[in-house]
Amino acid sequence: MQNLFDLSLEELKAWFVRQGEPAFRAKQVYDYIYKGCYEVEAMKTLNASARMKLQENFTIALPRIVEKRMSKDGTVKMLLGLEDGNIIETVIMKYHYGYSVCVSCQIGCKMGCSFCASTKGGMVRNLTAGEILGQVLAAGQLVGERISHVVCMGSGEPLDNFEEVMKFLALVNAKEGLNLSHRNITVSTCGLVDKIYELADKKLQITLAISLHAVTDESRKKIMPIANKYSIHEILNSVKYYMNATGRRVTFEYALVRGSNDTEADAHALADLLRSLKTHVNLIPVNTIKEMLYLPSSDESITRFQKILLDHGVEATVRREMGSDIDAACGQLRRSYLEKI
Template sequence: MEYIFDYSLDELKAWFKDHGESAFRAKQVFDYLYRGVTEIDEMKNLNTSAREKLKEHFRVTLPKVLDQRVSKDGTVKMLMLLEDQNIIETVIMKYHYGYSVCVSSQIGCKMGCTFCASTKDGMVRNLSAGEILSQVIASSVLVGERISHVVLMGSGEPLDNFDQVMKFLDLIHAKEGLNLSHRNITISTCGLVDKIIELADRKLQITLAISLHETTDEKRRLIMPIANKYSIHDILNSVKYYMSKTGRRVSFEYALVKGSNDGEEDAIALAKLLKGMKIHVNLIPVNTIKEMLYLPSSNEAIQRFRDTLIGHGIEATVRREMGSDIDAACGQLRRSYMENM
């Protein structure tokens, strides 16, 4: 059986026509699905014949919330159970402008970044476009409000699941569905250069975020295996190409590790790398993860690093820490749950 959230409106219209039903039924089904109604018998606008055909052909479910933790800052982290019994993480964050959801694009991750819990148990499989979308819809149902921003910064490397992520962008942007502007969507990547270029050629108005974290290839290879394939020079060239094609500013993520990459000389080196580019730097205190030796930089070191970047003409902010009391960093909650099963 196919997963109905993988279908676009046009695809569902074609399916209804192929099965002897009126194409307009597809819009009726979409109206229910995107409000979180997944019981086909509750779709009262549909005739009995259409409902029975849907039951025979489609899986019509949202992921089940297996565990839910609420931070003192209002962040909600959910463990979601998929139909094949795999577990993914989704995080809901409340901002002054509304709700932002951080979704997973894969179950596990094969990128091997040493500071990320998502990759510790390896890669299981890619999520389908509908499975990524279903996290947003389930989150909207939970909070009872529209989701205004989506970040593909959860478990997995989004550009390693390129085709399904691109279809997800089409689905969530469609006016018949959630009608979310591409400008309200951020995709984070560790630097898959060929995919950055392919994404640039699509000229989408999303925000691209690059996980950089070091200023030399030698040091980056120690924490991010992808650096063995793509150099910082390669990444910066692909970013410049992306900006030339889209006109969009790019964000660079830099996780600050105490005594490793948080010194003034590191800040100066980063500023030199990014000089003249239309970018923004997000400084992130590294998450303390079980079995890892990384410690977050002190507040003083973080502010000094930011001030040095700004002094060298680089726009930089310190990312607000959200959900640190509920294992809200990528993969932490899933991993702790799996260990206790």
């Protein structure tokens, strides 16, 4: 049966009409499920016929918390179980402005980036829009507060699950549901150029983040297989198109690996690539992951790298490390969990 959280209000209205019920029943159901009522029998404003039809055709399924870990910095990582038995992970981060949730868009990942634990077990399947939305709802229930920001940077490549992610963006933004502004949502990609153009044409007011992590195609190919399909030049052209189409600034993610991509020459090369774009660079000390040889850059190297970018007029910040004591990097907790069972 289909999960009600996969349906927009308009889709649910159309379904009720096909069942011979008035369209306003859909708004009644939406009010219930987005206020935490997941038992159809408790929806007393619906008549018995409408309740029976709902029960026969839909589930109201939020992911269940299988395991959760809390960091000393307040970050919470949840392992969430889906209806088919698969496991995903979601991270809740507390900031001064409220709670931000990092959601997964796929179970596993097929992009093969060498520094990411998500890809080590391969790709299982795409998540539905309702399963992505369910992570936000589960996070809000856990912390007991409204989630103010969402980042699609968990396991999987969001633009590789394009249609469901686009539907999720519509669902989470819907005023009848969570009514979360697109300006508070970030979607990350390793650089699927064709999908960046397609996303640009939708003119959404989300923030797009590009995982770059290298300054030449040759070095990028060593750590990110997608670089064999799309060059940095092609990515930058798609970013220019995106910025012109949406009026939104793009963020570049750059994971700093000790002795690999954190030299002064790398910083100067990155500045040369980006200074004309008026973008923002998010410098990320790479996570230390079991069975991988990468180590994060030293504080001195990170500070020097950032200063070079700033001196060249490229805005750059260093991402605050969060949840390192609870395997908060993408795919780490899920992988360790699956190794135990």
